[in-house]
Amino acid sequence: MWNSEQKNIWQELKNTWNEQPQSEKINIQVSQLINEFKSKVSQFEKDSINSDIATLKLNWDKTKRNYLTQFEKDLIEKHKNTFNNLGLFIGIGTSTGISFGVAFGSVYDNIGIGIALGISFGVALGIILWLVIQKINKK
């Protein structure tokens, strides 16, 4: 009895809900609606892409400033030292070579060939010395 009464009450409430008084009629122009949606979506996509670019830019700046800079700095510093050392050895080798070349050229009366040979010899000597030092450092 109670169950049946409850059922009736709820059926009545369901009817009230489903047959609620309509105050307005909904008219939808579907083809026009789809066009409107498409235009909204492309705007939405543009906004979304711009937002993504802004995020990427922000993160890239952060990366450059924080993480990578430190890493890069260390790496660049290391390479800079290596190349500085190479330059130094080549410089020493070349000046030594030029000195020998001038002396050699004076003896054989051909300073030009003496200097050219001295430079080649000096550069080669510098590189060899640098390689030797690198090997010693690695050990």
Added chain:
Amino acid sequence: MTETFEQILENNKEKIYRICKIYTVSPLEPQDLFQEVIFAIWKSLSAFKGNSSIDTWIYRITLNVCLRSKQKSEKTYNKTLQLESIQFIPLVIPIENNQQEKYIALSSCISKLNNENKSIIILYLEELKYKEIAEITGLTENHIAVKMKRIKKILLDCITNKI
């Protein structure tokens, strides 16, 4: 796809609007919410795989959009869609006072429930089975049954006081 979308709108627009009316919170109007729901359905239509019935899917989208809309602030209100292709034409049909009164009492009592209970009772009033309600809300069927007992009691007490 256009035809399917048109059919979906035609078959479901009334029930979507019924739900929107319950969830609308100022400054939003039910019409704004309705447009948001239709937009969401259109955007998700290509992703609908048919794993659930179209009705279940429509209810899920509608409730999700309605629940999200409650979090919208005044600031985002201006960003709501303004679609010219959806028109709401006022009807001048004589409304039975008794029916109107019952509806106002019912909707006012539903509005007082929390979001979860509100969704459950709306789906129940929409004549969905517990299994379908469970599928939409993500709760178990047993949980729905237990909750329904409580919600029914709260709602009946509220309505009895109002009518």
